[in-house]
Amino acid sequence: MRNKLFVLIVWLCASPLMLLAQKSAKVTSPDGKVIIEVTLTAGSPVYKVSYKKQAVINSSPLTLDFDSGAWGKNLKMSNVNYSKADGYYDLVVGKAKHIRNNYREAIIPFEETQKPFRKINLVARAYNDGVAFRYMFPKQAGWKNYTLYDEHTNFNLAGDPKALVLFLPSYTSSHEGPYTHEPYSKLKVDSLMDMPATFEYSNNIYLAITEAEVVDYAGMYLSKNSDGTMRGKLSPLPGQDKEKVKAVLPHETPWRVAIIGDRAGALIESNMLTNLNGDCKIEDTSWIKPGKATFPWWNGSVVPDTVFAPGNNFETNKYYIDFCARNNIQYHSVVEYGLHEWYVNDGPDFFPGPNADPSKAVSSLDMQKICDYAKSKGVGIRVWVHWKPLYPILEKAFAQYEKWGISGMMVDFMDRDDQEMIKIQEDILQTAAKHHLHIQFHGSSKPSGLHRMYPNEFTREGTRNYEVYKWDTTINASHDIAMPFTRMLAGATDYHLGGFRAVPQSKFKVRFRNPLVTSTRCHMMAMYVVLESYLGMVCDAPQAYEGQPGFDFLQTVPTNWDETRVPNAAINQYVTIARRNGNNWFIGAITDNQPRNHAVKLDFLGDGEYTADIYTDAADTDTNPNNLKKETKTVTRKDVLNLPVAANGGAVVKITKK
Template sequence: MAVQPRARTIVSMLCSALLATTAATLPAHAESPAAPASWEVRGPLGSPTAVVSLDPADGSPTLAVRRAGRTVLEPSPVGLVTEQADFSKGLTFTGRTDRAISERYTIPTGKSHERLVRMTESRFRFRTADGARLDLLTRVAPDGVAYRYVLPEDHGDVVREASAFTLPSTAEAVISAYRRDNELPFVRYQSAAAVPAGTYSMQALFKTDGGYALVAESDLNGSYAGSHLTHTADSPTFGVSPWNDEPIQVSGSLTTPWRAVITGDLATVTESTFTDDLAPKSRVRDTSWIKPGPALWTWLAGGKEAGQSLEAQKKYVDYAADRGWPYEVVDAGWYYKPGQWDVIDPDWQTNSWMPELVRHGKERGVEIQVWLHYTLLTDPVEREKWLSTLERWGVKGVKIDFMDSESQERMRWYDDALEDTAKHHLMVNFHGSTIPKGIQRTWPHVMTLEGVGGEEKRNNTAVQLAALPFTRNVIGSMDFTPGAFHRPFRPNVQSDAGELGLTVLYESGIQNLAGTPESYDARPEARRYLEQLPTGWEETRLLTGDPGRSAVLARKAPDGRWFIGGTFAGAAQDVDVPLRLGAGKWLVETVTDGPSGLVRAPHVVRGGDTLTVPVVADGGFAALACRWYAGRTSCDR
């Protein structure tokens, strides 16, 4: 009996659901080489669709991304070329294997501690005319599409990638030029084709007909090099090139990093943990010693002199203790000869005052983290000496600076440094560094990374402040070091409320607060707010925003309170903020700029209401929300 149209529809729906939700025991299947030259990969309900195709004319593979029938990514080249084989064309499809992925993991840093991963993975197998094999591994999740290459056999060094991202011609772009420290500003362009020719960072945001798309990378280690985007004028295509276009050294089989597109509406992209979800599981078995939290960072507060003064550092520790901040970070200078700069004391292990500072801090509930130039840790013997000594002294973390490279050699150094810092129970903050790329899932003792032109830089703008929540900070913790109210160069210098809001708007496992004690004491409302900052977040929600123009995020603390930070570029205005905090009544305490300083104001609202907040030019605000009950007048803990 013929199957009726409605029955065929039901069968089709059931088959799609089975592929998206079945556990990893889903049986593999191999398709015939005569299968169509185009194959779809569908993820869990609501996911985008990846389309892998093979050009019948020249055997070149492409990958496209659609969402709800609309284009996110046009068919884009995939493949790579090695010394011995060209896997960018002349390929023949030989089979496909599918499986569903369902995982849960916890992570001490980031937008949330608890993570749920649901993806569909498809492995497409191709061969060259000479029989060399390339597997294209593709994953689709509700918030993204990613692919990587697997070479089961050694075919020599990788000469180049054919990988590229071709955007729709009308796609808007928010993108930063590439530099080895990843610290250049983001610029907004009306179309992808209007982006000037050049090299760009692998954290580019595009607004397409099918939603936003953030290009990123994940699972980068010393088997490969960090990559950047390349662009030619008047083209909507952005190629992928490894560091300095140097060959990737390969010995044996190869699995490349993931090339990822985080996609969805703006909230989906902003709240995504896709690059973490793609990364390997934690390599640190016992994570009980990994404890995020706010820190008083003494570099912008005291400079070089403070770095060489035990008495100054003790005073900073005392101030952190009074605020309830769990850490104080000692920057450059502490291991140099007294009165000299950049001259290491050869007897630093015996002459250092650091053990005394650690003891002083422990008595007051404040742990110490210290700055190191990465060159101290390049030799394995020297690295062991430094790290073992710091562990013995009781130091809890290291801020490692000036790597300034994403070469394969430097990524191999990262591998070694990560393993050794974990062995010695030292949390890590990387400066002059790569960007996260999944590192915080695999190595959860990485609290934060720079990879951003932070508070100490003088070239930030209000536009940059409003671009970072949708670009750099999407892919992992970002050490912007907010809170430097005393800095005359900050773009929101007329908005102390905006500066305060950055401490929530920007996520960092160690939130290094860069102000002076005097600047905090002169702003009691800011000091009060900073004393409330939690050690981590349970959930992150975008309340409203427009990349490069505005951003308002809410982050949920473990005690159920929501912290809110907002920043805006442009003229003074009253902004409407939707409160996506949950049903029921809430007390929301806003901190805004007034004629005589910061003003704290209570508002009793319902979840889902819109709150109107006054913002000065190139300014912002901070807020704290808690459940309201009769008689409650404050959200203080």
């Protein structure tokens, strides 16, 4: 792929007389609706954000705490460089293909007027769908490197919007848990909140706060202060609490991002995070092929009654490879059997022992034979790996995977996003690209748009998903509906999709093998469209799918998109998402535990007639949630589809041009 970004830069420098008294800089979005203004006060620089002349973030201070002392006071603002850019680039994997990058920008230089005379630039951008800013530390005399103790980036929200947030117990977390949905004023103080965090204002303004291009830096969280403001908190380097980032100049922070819109769906449609990342770093991307994948761990590595013994062996994997070949599933995942990994490990419960070696398969498993057979069937092979024994032998392991013919892998149990772990993840992506391997980060933090630079990153977890059905009762449709408005705003969201054994909530019980689910069949199908993920998991056992209503949709639904629209959305209640792949459109609608009717305008279609295959919840899904109704009709862009959605339900539509 060649990213093509045609940029028009216009530098507007203030006159020398103006610079002497310059105290503020204002950046307005191309459409004039979004404004970020930075003002230098005696205490620090402060910024504020407005949308359609309404305050969204009130004056919020920006200070930094280094090993060389605090930064924020005794500053002067020098020549502000204003610029604008408008161009396009293409994504290899994403929720859209051809993306416009249109913004206005200001580079605001600050310099201390007293020792140590440090120079730091604040870069502020305004897009039609939000604002972003970052700190840049230019190369300079007398300051070669730094240790950052704290980045005091504040967010002083205007008014009392309703918040949808995930509280976390610590910085070392798998980022899994229930979401809190209540007025901002009622949120508990001094507690870590994951990002993205979403806020709904009473005047139909929606705001999501997150970060973009997290590279060689610590991940950021939010925490509410006792005075009602909110601040960013960085994940500390391992083994202590004080030091957050260590760097050599020149250096820059990730972008601090506020996505803004007048519809909840506008947050989902936004491409700000990839806009804020750099161009693709992989020269040849022809080998990068998104698709769907089995993940037999979820169903308990179930096989039918056979003449072979199930386990870490060729025959068990052949059974799943044949299933993939029959049903347009691009990848089979070699995971484990009997709670033991496919690779050599002498540690307990998937954790690495002293002799763990993910470059060597267990004696019962001929990985070369498996890969050769899968290739003959047009199926790719993926593997699961714990990051800790993998990272020290990254080159050795990935070279072996490439030799076998493995296509990619799930890297698990990272559970951190300090600067060290962020660097480890980038090393994994870079080395994987060298050996033509795609990556699925599991047990990890949120994405930040890096799939523009490293399109071999197919998806990340960073949320509680359907694996929880195997051991708890806390996952359900009401949890799912939080995803599009929070975690998914950061990018591809890894879920163990495809549970086809639905039961009413009253009949649910935890099962490790052949696990049950509590949302309707149509809800489960719709999640393939609602979620952004370039590796759609097909996690149930083959016999749960073949011959079952709705499996034909799973066979055809893509995982990579050319365009995304959100016709209907209400935060934490319901959402309808329409995604285009080539000439075909796929619509997914889900709701919480309340039944609804989704009226979907088809004005996003082109001219002419289309065939719509429509799958909706059947009338008896309260007792038989696997039941569905399918109908086919001719539609045009003037039509409105009425999709009845049951409690805990969903609907899907495949639309093809006649």
